[in-house]
Amino acid sequence: MTNGREQILGSIRKSLKRGPVTEARASELRAKLEAHRRNVIPQRAAGLDPAAQVELFIRMAEGVQASVARVKSAAEVPGAVADYLAEKNLPSKLVMTPDPRLDGMPWADRPLLEIRRGRAEDGDLTGITACGAGVAETGTLVLTSGPESPTRNNFLPDHHLVVMRRDQVVASYEDAFDRLRARSKETGGEWIPPRTVNFITGPSRTADIEQKIELGAHGPRRLHIILIDEA
């Protein structure tokens, strides 16, 4: 399709009444891409201290029908999971992403929990995943794909449980991008985003029938966030 490509680029340049961008201009624009400067950042979250950002995150997430359970330490996560399943009258079964961040939790304390590590499949009612960050501005979770966190686990189960540490809460989407970029900077070189980055704000919903909001359109019907308060 070189032909189509050249014709489209040519047509753009003709309309803009210029030739290809000059080398000087191109290096300016490349520098702009590398700088990825921030634009307007709402003060709603950015103006708060970290503790208030966590409170805002919870308020915003609950405002979009997610539920939040706070626990003191990672050791209490299995209990919080069991509580959720009991409260919702769900079978004591879940699919867990093969994630080192979850492996370290004392699941053996809850021998009745039947846990399968791996990819979610059709029919999995409850799934649990870790997350990369939480954005206080809108109560948004940031989940990244990888061998330890298949994307489908965020969408197939009816109940999506997400474990988040309080120090994962950031103010803005831009802060979340910086955290993602920092992770790859440790390895050096160019930043390559994970194949998929999911920004998730509440459970799946639709208003396509008479504008009435119904939860659980195609993705999870419920989104439950377990927030670990220790840093």
Next chain:
Amino acid sequence: MRATSHAFKANAHEALVDATLQRALGVMKSGFQVRRAEAIAKLPEFEALREAGKAIKNHTLENLDFYLEAFEAKVAARGGQVHWCRTPAEARDKVLGICQRLGARTVTKGKSMIAEEIALNDFLEANQIVPVETDLGEYIIQLRHEPPSHIIAPAVHLVKEQVADTFRASHKQLDPARPLADARTLCDEARGVLRQKFLRADVGITGANFLIAETGSSVIVTNEGNGDLTQTLTKAHIVLASLEKVVPTLEDAATILRLLARSATGQEFSTYTTVSTGPRRPEDTDGPGEYHVVLLDNGRSAMLGTEFQDMLRCIRCAACLNHCPVYAAVGGHAYGWVYPGPMGSVLTPTLIGIEEAGHLPNASTFCGRCESVCPMKIPLPKMMRHWREREFEQKLSPAPYRAGLSLWAFLARRPALYHALTGIATRVLGAVGRRRGRFRTLPLASGWTNVRDMPAPEGRSFQSLWAERQRGAQR
């Protein structure tokens, strides 16, 4: 889809007397407008974000060739492919080629206006590939063989009873006696049916809200999660996008994302915003094996540098549709093609020609609400006026209209004559209509008076009152 924009007047007449449609449109007004206003009131930076968003898009358009090439290089570096397509036919062929090479029989689709623009579904079906729309609204209208009537709420013209009838007629495998009385039950039925389609599809096609030059990523925004299942569970992810979707960085996308959901549905943020970069990585256990971006021009590169360039800032939020009194009265189908409402009235003549779509830029009262709510500050009324001028210059408008305009222009250039004649007309109409205060019928104006009364003038024109006031102020 075959355009019926030339028949806008007849379409609109039908729509106005369609009681079910009017019921559906009535729900719309209270929903979108109120929710948008509430969401914006909660964000003091909204105006500043609009200016920033507009500046990002203007900068990108001025350097569009650079950013598209930068995007393409990054897509290639991540193992994906960009396909440059000048026309809908080239884009359709490209999609079909990928599907055939992979031996695809079923493709799932997220909502994509570009897919509508290139009429992809009909083409795939004609080539023995089954396209399955997965956005609930799109799925409903696909079953009904209808085009979308709204760019973000494609089934907004329907009421739930119609959806129930459609599901009963289409889901023959289910118990015919099942209850389908409310939105909840209808959603659950669609969820069950479509879940199986997601799991069995070979290729997933989505649109794109943004293409990111910095990383070679595409971004989709949905509430249902259908776009994510579409692109995650299949062998290949095909992204359909037009040229102007590219922005420089993720930070730039974040700025515009803050405008998008608030302007569209009045949400603070849509449920799912997903950034996708290339195919699955070797170590990944899921994700699509191939990643293709079908990049469509279809006349957009020629809009640059013209009076219509600003239209390329459009982010398809539908705020202009949701606030348009004409759209609210006649719905989206009357516009006769893919893009309805004010944004469609500007864009449609560019894409299918002013000869076919000349009525659309005339279907506006120029009340200006579209421009005032547009997050990208696109001067929609001004551009509709440009189309009217072109239509006039090309002598496409009807003869009585042209004659009337010529007469008016003659008078408008002669202020003394204009004032004398309008003064007489005002006094005569005022005297004749004094008793009732209004006219039920008027010669040459039956199109107006058939559906409403014309108020009788109260004697004096604004200009004469103004002149008198100025004289009073000088004294």
